[in-house]
Every structure is written in structure tokens, then in C-alpha cells.
Amino acid sequence: METQDVLEPHLPTLAEMQKWTQVLGRAQQLMLEQAAGATGRMLPFDPEVVARIQTSFADEGLALWQRFLDSGGLLRDQPAPPPADSPAARKDRRFADPAWTTHPFYDLIRQSYLLISDYLMNLADAVDGVDPKAKAKLRFATTGMLDAMAPSNFPLMNPTVVEKTIQSGGENLVKGLQHMLADMEKGQLTHTDGTQFELGRNIAATPGKVVHETPLYQLIHYAPSTPKVLATPLIIFPPWINRFYILDLSPEKSFVKWAVDQGISVFLVSWKSADASMKDMVWDDYILSGQVDAIDTVRDLLNVPSVHTIGYCVAGTTLAATLALLAARGEADKVASATFFTAQVDFSAAGDLTLFVDDEQMKLVDRLSSSGFLDGRYMAATFNLLRGRDLIWNYVVKNYLLGMDYPPFDLLYWNGDTTNLPARWHRDYLTQLYRDNLLVVPGAISVAGTPIDLTQIHTPAYVQAGKEDHIAPLESVWKLTEHLAGPVRFLLAGSGHIAGVINPPVAQKYQYWTVEAREPTLDGFVASARETKGSWWPDWAEWLRAIDSREVAVRGARKPGGGKLRAIEDAPGRYVKAR
Structure with missing residues (x-):
């Protein structure tokens, strides 16, 4: 893009530069006040550290202006790039338009913003003597403020928007x-x-039937695509904070379809989006009336002693509680294996989501849940x-x-x-798990009066984590392996909370890391892990077959609606369509 095609701004006046200085000073003061409020005392900074940060910022700022003036200011023909080690040299996708570096005004704005961002983040990190959670809140708020004030978000500061506005009138x-x-x-x-x-047409389209329905969920039985299937069926529990079909997107991305094509009898729970009728539902309901009921329903339908299970995210957390309950009842053999997709049970390292679990946030949740459910x-x-x-x-x-x-x-x-959440359950989940981290304390949580203990789970487990997961951080998912007593295979997938899971083999994307011998620590796993290109799904299927490779012919109840449970309706069912 040539500079003459861009609306020409003027060189900032002294008054305008003073205004920017005042804005920066106000931002710094807000940070100081926040830090003071968190500690009950003023200025919780190491003066030497702050002095170094301020000196570095002043030096970088003066160097930026000197480069700008030495190269001719707004009249320059060639950019004057900052030194490679300067924060202003950082690559940033928001500034991909060439005008951000070739046009002097936009280059000045871009470099100034990056310097200010670096300064304020360093200042946030320099807060000393505060609770780690308070410091994390300060850093999160600073990041949010800086993202919001990025010059790319303002029409007259964004050269791409300016050019588009001129071209389109x-x-x-x-x-x-x-x-x-x-x-x-x-x-x-x-x-x-x-x-x-x-x-049902181009998304959530894998053929199947709803064969069981309760006020909490519908159970979908998918039609087999192979003449024989594994004798032990699979039940998938998706998270109820989203619709189930993240696991059944378009056919080429569908985990459900892929699993069916591997010769697995696949059942899936489609949770009902909460309404006022569900206002009194709590976690016990999702464990007993949800997961345990589904497990018993499939066992009875197919006349099998046990089932394989998958729990994704919060449903994985709940699956761990279900396994602990079954162990306490002497019924652990109902589940042949448990697979956890990006699931957490120990929330001591649960990442930025823990910042939304304080008293003020709980009051907000209560106000937003006056009808008995959270939008x-x-x-x-x-x-x-x-x-x-x-x-x-x-x-x-x-x-x-x-x-x-x-x-x-x-x-x-x-x-x-989006799906709605029962208010009582959601509040309990945030306080008992995210805030108080009770699930990993033996006996601290009871289900229907039975205390549960994760260390009593001996079920073979497959634990998958995402390397770049911002919802269930790697360090947090790893902790699940430290609480299970049975054999565990831990797998680290490339990408994050969604793409790390939804990675079909045909896509040939990302990679995954494994260690054959169980490592006691995450650092040990990372140090010795072997990288494999592509999807991890085949690794999981091989692990599943190693537990039980017996197969049966597809007939009778192995076909949706062919057994004692008649088909209620075609998949994906009514619950997923309810708004």
C-alpha cells in the first residue's frame, strides 16, 4: 500500500503529546491503587525494580523520538526500524498491514503503543508483596486494558480501516x-x-437415534458403519456448558463419525440447556441422574458388564467424581476405561478462569441467575x-x-x-472446585451422602492435554495423573482446548507427545516425550483396543432402536436444538 493512498495525519502537537503522557500517568495510578487495595498498603513495589523499568521506558521513548526525527519525521521516505531487542520491534498480528511500518505516522503510533504496553506489563509484574492471585488479577486487567486501547481498534488510527473507508465511501x-x-x-x-x-444436515450429522431421554439429557446411539464392533461400547460425555456437537462437527472433522468408522459402538449424551425447571439441580444430578444413569442404561441395553467412557472438560471433572463414587460403592467394574479430554480435578493451577471466582463475581452470578439458571x-x-x-x-x-x-x-x-446452566450447580462448581479445590481432598465432597476419594480410582485412564490450552492449562490437567491410582497414559496434543482435541487424522495438523513409561512429574514427561506428527486419535484407538479387543457382530441392540430401547427420534435430537 502506497502512502499517498492513506489519509495523511499530522505530526502530534506538544499538547497532544502531553495528553498521551497524562493518559499513561492515569493508567499507572490506577495500577498503583489496585495494588494498594489488594494489600491494604500503598506502593507495594520494589523501588529499585520500578526505577529500572521507568528508566528503560524513558530511554526507549527518547530513542524512538530520536529515530523518528533523524529520519525526517512525517516526511521520511524510509522507515527507521527499532533495534531488534527493543519492545517496539516485536512482531504482532494486529499490525500486519505494511503501512504500520512504512508510513511514518502509523509506525510511530505502533512503536509507541508497544513501548507503553511493555512498560505497563513490566510495572504489573513489579508489584511486590501481594497474594499471587491478586497479582494475577492485576496482570489480567492490565492485559485487557492494553488489548482494548490498541490503536488497531480505532478507525482513524488503523491504516487498513482508513483505506477501506476511502475506497468504499x-x-x-x-x-x-x-x-x-x-x-x-x-x-x-x-x-x-x-x-x-x-x-442434522451439515453439522451434527452423523446418523443415529435418540434411544433414551430424561429431564437432564438425551442418549444418542450412533449407527455402526462396520459389520463388527468392539464388544465394549463407548459413552461420550461432552461438557454441558456447550452443545455436544463440538465432537460431531462437519463429517471430515467429526470425532464421533471417526470413532464409529473405527468399529466402536458409540453412545453420546446430549445435555439439556437449563431452564427454570432445572433451578434446583446440583452436581449430584449430573453424576447420578446423568453419567451413572447413562452407564447403567447402555450396560442394560447391550447386556455388557462395562463400558468405555470419555469426559470432555467439565464432564471429565464429573467423570472423575463418578468413578470415585462407583469405587466407593464397589461398582468400579462398570467402567472399563476412562478417557479425559482437557479435564481438571485439581484446580490449584487452573489458570485465568480462577480470577472469575471471587465474592464480587459470585454476586454477579447470583444477579444473573435470578430465574434459576445462568444465561x-x-x-x-x-x-x-x-x-x-x-x-x-x-x-x-x-x-x-x-x-x-x-x-x-x-x-x-x-x-x-450457548447453553444455559443451572444456577445452584454452577455456583457450587465455582466455589467448591475452582475456589476451594475440594475435589482432591479425600472425603471433602460427598455424592448422595457417599464421600468420594479420587485416589481410590483404579480404572485405566487416558489423559489428554493441550499444549496451548488457556481454559484447562497443561500444568492443571497433568495434576489429574497424580490423583489416579490405576494405569494412566498421558498424552500432550499440539494446540489448545478445542483444536487440540478436534484434530482428525485426515487433516495432518499439529502433533502430539507421548512417553511409554509413566513419568512421575510433568517436567520429566516433557524432557523425555517423543513427538509424533499429526492426529493423536489413532493412538487413543490403539490404547482402547489394547484394553479389550473383542468384537461382536452388528445385530439386534447394536443397531440404534433395535433392542429394548426403541428410537425416540433421529439424531441429533430435540435437546441440542432447544434455545
Whole structure:
């Protein structure tokens, strides 16, 4: 992009530079006040550290202006790049447009912003003598503020938006306003064109039947695609904070379809999105009336002694509690194996989500749950905040400022398809697990009056974690292996909470790491792990068959609706469509 195509701004005046200095000073003061409030005393900083940070910032700022003036200011022809070790030299996807480095004004704005960001983050890290959680809150808030004030988010500071506005005669801003007003009306940020997807047609389309229904869930039995299947069936428990079909996206991405094609009898629980009728439901209901009921239903339907299980995210947490309950009851043999997708049981290292579990947040949850359930849009907004740069501001620029059309993307469609949560259960989950970390304390939690203890679980387990997971951090998922008494295979997948799980072999994306001998520590695992390119799904299937490779012919109850449980309706069922 040539500079003459860009709206030419003027060199900042002294008054404008003084204004920016005042803004920076106010931001610094807010940080000081926050830190003081967290500790009950003023200035919890190491003066020497702060002095070094301020001196470095002043030196970098003066060097930036000197480079700018020496190269001719706004009249320069060639950019004056910062030194390679300067924060202003950092690569950043928000500034991918060449004008951010070739146009002197935008280059100055970009480098100034990166220097200020580095300064404020260093200042947040320099807070001393506070509780680690308080310091994490300060860092999270600082990151959020800096993401929000990025010059790329403002139309007159973003060269891509300026050029688009000139070329379209402002039509992009009108279209962006339409997008923004539509999002305000529905109370949720839009990420994709939802009109391109239809449940049961091009998403959640794996053939099957709903064969069992309760007020809490529907049980889907998928139609086999092979003449024989594993004798031990598989039940998948997806998280109820989202719709189940993250595991059954388009056919080429569907874990469910892939598992069926491997000759596995697959059942899946589709949870009901909470309404006022579910206001009194608690965690015990999801364990007993949910997971235990589904396990017993499938065992009885197929006349088998045990089932394989998968628990994803919060459903994995609950699966661990279910296994502990079965162990306490002497019924552990009902489950032949347990697979955990990015699941946590020990929340001592649960990441930024723990920042949303304080008294003020609990009061907010109570206010938002006056009808007995929590609107799923609140949780969606929370997860978006964890990656605000990618899931909020990226779309503000693309859809509100540039007026771009929404791309059809099945994963983002699922991400925006929110579910409501029972208020009592959600509050208990946040306080008992995230805040108080009671699940890993033997006997601290009881289910239907039975104390549970994770260390009594001897069921073979497959624990999968995502290397870049921001919802269930690697360090937190690893802790699950430290509480299980049975054989455990730990696998680290490339990418994060979703892409790390939904990685079909045909895509040939990412990689995974394994260690054949069980390592006692995460550091030991990382040091000795072997990397394998591509999807980890075949590794899991091989592990599953090693537990029990017996097969049976597909007939009778092995076909959906062919046994004592008649088909209620076609998959994906009514519950997933309820809004």
C-alpha cells in the first residue's frame, strides 16, 4: 500500500503529546491503587525494580523520538526500524498491514503503543508483596486494558480501516454499524455466519437415534458403519456448558463419525440447556441422574458388564467424581476405561478462569441467575475475555470497522451456540472446585451422602492435554495423573482446548507427545516425550483396543432402536436444538 493512498495525519502537537503522557500517568495510578487495595498498603513495589523499568521506558521513548526525527519525521521516505531487542520491534498480528511500518505516522503510533504496553506489563509484574492471585488479577486487567486501547481498534488510527473507508465511501462503517447493532440486540458477539449451518444436515450429522431421554439429557446411539464392533461400547460425555456437537462437527472433522468408522459402538449424551425447571439441580444430578444413569442404561441395553467412557472438560471433572463414587460403592467394574479430554480435578493451577471466582463475581452470578439458571451468553463472554485479543477485538476490527462479511466456520458456529446452566450447580462448581479445590481432598465432597476419594480410582485412564490450552492449562490437567491410582497414559496434543482435541487424522495438523513409561512429574514427561506428527486419535484407538479387543457382530441392540430401547427420534435430537 502506497502512502499517498492513506489519509495523511499530522505530526502530534506538544499538547497532544502531553495528553498521551497524562493518559499513561492515569493508567499507572490506577495500577498503583489496585495494588494498594489488594494489600491494604500503598506502593507495594520494589523501588529499585520500578526505577529500572521507568528508566528503560524513558530511554526507549527518547530513542524512538530520536529515530523518528533523524529520519525526517512525517516526511521520511524510509522507515527507521527499532533495534531488534527493543519492545517496539516485536512482531504482532494486529499490525500486519505494511503501512504500520512504512508510513511514518502509523509506525510511530505502533512503536509507541508497544513501548507503553511493555512498560505497563513490566510495572504489573513489579508489584511486590501481594497474594499471587491478586497479582494475577492485576496482570489480567492490565492485559485487557492494553488489548482494548490498541490503536488497531480505532478507525482513524488503523491504516487498513482508513483505506477501506476511502475506497468504499464509508460503506464499511455503515455495514459495521449494522453488525454491531445486531450483536447488541442479541447480546452476544458474532463470529461466523450462522445461516450456513443446519443441525442434522451439515453439522451434527452423523446418523443415529435418540434411544433414551430424561429431564437432564438425551442418549444418542450412533449407527455402526462396520459389520463388527468392539464388544465394549463407548459413552461420550461432552461438557454441558456447550452443545455436544463440538465432537460431531462437519463429517471430515467429526470425532464421533471417526470413532464409529473405527468399529466402536458409540453412545453420546446430549445435555439439556437449563431452564427454570432445572433451578434446583446440583452436581449430584449430573453424576447420578446423568453419567451413572447413562452407564447403567447402555450396560442394560447391550447386556455388557462395562463400558468405555470419555469426559470432555467439565464432564471429565464429573467423570472423575463418578468413578470415585462407583469405587466407593464397589461398582468400579462398570467402567472399563476412562478417557479425559482437557479435564481438571485439581484446580490449584487452573489458570485465568480462577480470577472469575471471587465474592464480587459470585454476586454477579447470583444477579444473573435470578430465574434459576445462568444465561449461556455470560459464560461465552467469560471465555472470550480469556482470549480478548483474538475473540473480541479481532472481530471488532473485522466486522465493525471493516464491515467484513462473516465467514462460514462450523467451529465458531458451535462456539456461539450457548447453553444455559443451572444456577445452584454452577455456583457450587465455582466455589467448591475452582475456589476451594475440594475435589482432591479425600472425603471433602460427598455424592448422595457417599464421600468420594479420587485416589481410590483404579480404572485405566487416558489423559489428554493441550499444549496451548488457556481454559484447562497443561500444568492443571497433568495434576489429574497424580490423583489416579490405576494405569494412566498421558498424552500432550499440539494446540489448545478445542483444536487440540478436534484434530482428525485426515487433516495432518499439529502433533502430539507421548512417553511409554509413566513419568512421575510433568517436567520429566516433557524432557523425555517423543513427538509424533499429526492426529493423536489413532493412538487413543490403539490404547482402547489394547484394553479389550473383542468384537461382536452388528445385530439386534447394536443397531440404534433395535433392542429394548426403541428410537425416540433421529439424531441429533430435540435437546441440542432447544434455545
